[in-house]
Amino acid sequence: MAKATTNKLIEFLSEIPFFSEVSNESLKHLCIESEKASYLKNEVIVNKNEVGNSMYAIISGKVKVHDKKHIYGTLENGECFGEYALIDNETRSASVTAIEKTDVLIIGRQQFLDLMANDSGFAQGILSVMIKRHRELDTIQERLASSKQDIEIASNKMSGLINGAMDAIIMFNSDFRIILTNPSANTILQNDDVLQRNVLFFFDDDSANLIEDIVKSGIEDKSSINKYLPNIIKVIGSDNSETLNEGTISKYGSGSETFYTLILRNIEERLIAEDKINLLTKQTQYLEEEIKELTSSYGIIAENKAMKQALNLVQQVAKTDATVLIHGETGTGKELIARAIHKESKRNDKPLIRINCGAIPTNLIESELFGHKKGAFTGATVDRKGRFMLADKGTIFLDEIGEMPLELQPKLLRVIQEGEFDPVGSSETIKVDVRIITATHRDLLEFSKEGKFREDLYYRLNVFPIDVPVLRDRGNDLHLIAEEMLEQFSKKLNKPMIPLSEADKTLLSTYHWPGNVRELQNLIERAVIVSQNGEINWHAIIPNKAGTQEANFQNNKQRILTIKEFNALEKENILKALKHTKWKISGKNGAAELLQIPPTTLTSRIKALGIERPI
Template sequence: MSESTADNLIEFLSEIPFFSEVTSQSLSKLCKNSQKASYFKNDVIVNKNEVGNSMYAIIIGKVKVHDKKHIYGTLSSGDCFGEYALIDNETRSASITALEKTEVLIIEREQFLDLMINDSGFAQGILAVMIKRHRELDTIQERLANSKQDLEIANHKMSGLINGAMDAIIMFNGEFRIVLTNPSAHTLLENEDVLQRNVLFFFDDDSANLIEDIVKSGLSDNTSINKYLPRIVKVIGSNNTETLNEGTISKYGSGSETFFTLILRNIEERLIAEDKINLLTKQTEYLEEEIKELTSSYGIIAENKAMKQVLNLIQQVAKTDATVLIHGETGTGKELIARAIHKESNRNDKTLIRINCGAIPANLIESELFGHKKGAFTGASEERKGRFLLADHGTIFLDEIGEMPIELQPKLLRVIQEGEFDPVGSSETMKVDVRIIAATHRNLLEFSKQGKFREDLYYRLNVFPIEVPALRDRGNDLHLIAEEMLGQFSKKLNKPIANLTDEDKVLLSAYHWPGNVRELQNLIERAVIISKNKSIQWHTIIPNSSIHQDVNLQNNESYILTIKELNALEKENILKALKQTKWKISGKNGAAQLLQIPPTTLTSRIKALGIERPI
């Protein structure tokens, strides 16, 4: 199609009432895939009862609309027929036959619907014309007095387009009086009786001024308006409900018959969702940055041989989908290990979902893990997705797995073995692809022997065990972690702190650290808060450290320990040896060998000092 031919077709279509409100740019797209066809006198173009899929615009010539010999009317150059074939699959109610040589432009349904979906300007123009037609039905009825059935069908279809729209459609005249609305507009305006009311009364001042300026500008010249509102407008309903909306405004007609169509879409839920996504994104970025700031080894400081072995195990297992069981005392950083495994895995672009099995009531944990259907139990007012479904194609971290109720453990075993589960109150089986990492401070094997944990579940979880050493067993790591935390809290609280001295390190090493890294973090934060003149009195901060406060192992050779202080030091030293050997007293690698004393002597001292193995 030549450029001049295309321009002529665009000009021709713009003069057809059906496309009168469509911009030239949109009409150009329409012309690209449209085809011309020629018919001679008495050629049938459309047969009654045929299912049509095209609209016809008469370029030259004349046709008659008829049912057999009964003629409803004639159409000539600039007229069109078959519009409804663009939006339905109904059969045609009349036949169309050429009265002379006739040339038409054929517009197919697929092309029309594609433009309605992808070209908002085209859609708005068509909709404006349909609304105008809706108001001109009386005139149409007079012109088609002998075609009542066609009129009813046309009215039904156009009303369906307007009333079925989810966006609010408000048509008003040049005096801002509302002349037509759809049900969605009634909902937005919180009023079903708005005809002849001033449309500006339903907007806040800024939004009303915006719409008023656009309308007055459109009234001052004869150019068409078909544009997006330049900013979000606030609608105030009759019940004073305020909503934020985006929209478009279009104009048709001229002079006293000028009308404007305002189409509004409530974006409150979208804005809330976007805010939530932005917040979660910022939180994720913050957490990732926090981990990066600690060290380059997933936030894990590791000079100690045992911790280096943990990092090595992370590297070995991360790229697999093997289930991992992390064991260690409370506060040793088991979650950090889980995050490191996920970060190094092939699932690192998906979600890591964490759930603390010991922090959720037993009657709610099943719903938390597997979700529930609406009405599944009292209080289940809506359907909820469980953590396993949220972790699909990602990783789930089951912290404190030893606290999971035993009656729920078979369901977890089924997820591990089959990758499926049933939400609470549902018979529908859900399939998931989840990598499972579990953690505990308990001896699960001992628990299973006591009937508190399923033995088969223990072995399914214990595919790849990782033992995280206690802080007291990590040697110089304790001082490195402490110094790192001192720097962080000093910066955060804007309180400069001097570096740890050798005496400070002795005090830190002498403490048992039952709460491990978490306890160290809390203690250091407290120490920085109460510090004075860049100095921290560690003997007042570290629990049970008073016996060390005047002991300087390098310089104070004249200090004499009391028997009480000696016993305390001995007890603490024996406890450290027992912990390191996992309470093995005699034999190779036992505490007695470590202390270089006979096992019988060690047993006697344990009894005399009142040392008891914790449960």
């Protein structure tokens, strides 16, 4: 239709009561889907007992509604007939014939139903009109007595539409008296007998005041109302149960016949979900701050030269997009290094996605990394985004890269070289912008020579290598880290902080720490848990017994003790002997005999080391 013609039809339809509550935008859609027709004088438009599938709106002319010679009434410009054919496929209850040349707009049932399903504004307008008509059934029954059955059927269908809605629908008049509710409304009101009760009694003060103000403002300026309620509506049921709802309010009618439709939707589950998300977000922020406050070096304590060198490399490479390969034994803190690189990079406002290549079954790792399409394999019931897609514009950290299956390595090489991949079961190529950081405890070059790792992939990953030193080679860092962990776990477990003595530090230094910082963390936590009376028995905590002692001796035989460490070790050994002999120094079974040194030498060492017998 031409634009001018469409505008005239919109204006025409807006004057028809059936469409009086429908917006112009929705009426425009209706005009586009409808068609015009002309009928000559005495030409039959609708035959009684004929199955109807359209509604007719009279643009010009005049028609009569009749059954043979009996005339029920006449209709003219701006009136319509056949509305019920829009919602049922029953036969016509009367015939309609043109009294003079008549132009009509024909609205098909399917077009109407499509608009009801897809245009919420159209549906709400029609719903308001139909509810009003529902209250005018008595009048319609008097005027069209022979159509009573058709009216009842149409009313039941509309009631089904209202009653089947999951949202609560409450209709009330200008006196705030409830005139209609659906089952969902009765549920939140906790009452099946609410008709003629004041609707405001079911809201808290704030919600009642809001609805009252909206209604009164509409009455005063006689304006239409069709708006989203700006605040959450708290409904208080008859049993004092409370629900939180969002909603809309609309007005129809005029003068003394003004009614309001309040539609409410329970949002408590959504609010609970939002609260959980907010809580998790705050917890994440708190944990990030806690890590930040631990030290000034990304959560890494470093006085050792080798560790400082590793952190210096982090600073150098972070601002670039170069691929980084972090090498170090298990538990040395490779992930902390990766997080430090991401934090100092220009991508730090985007996600850091971590995946342990050695912890995922071989048959699932490709899907985990690159995603899959629905039906790609058994169990793939929905599309899934892979970790590379989630890391787009950010960083991905591939831990234990040496465990990646050989057959999957070319796909990773393609991502590094081309920045693209194909999800499992898809022919679509996905482009991503991802910074790649990898880590391993293996010698990947040796692995590649053995045919267990692609050599070309190794060289692409090893653009910027960072070696993380083992804990046993970090000197005093071991004691600093241990003391920091002691303080943290003491606070967490609500136990007194027990500082390390020189003897404790010496004992820690003599252990090989095959599990590095992770093992230290586990042992410190265990030590704080089992501590009693302000003491920790480190001999019971640190596995320095039997074969372990021999292994530690072999691993530490090249290490030279400082005089401080040596004196602490000697002091601890003498104390053991004195406690064993109940502080008997000389004579048979005395500490001097146990230590195989002269009593005078032992007495001298006791004084020199400041050993005092406890009272």
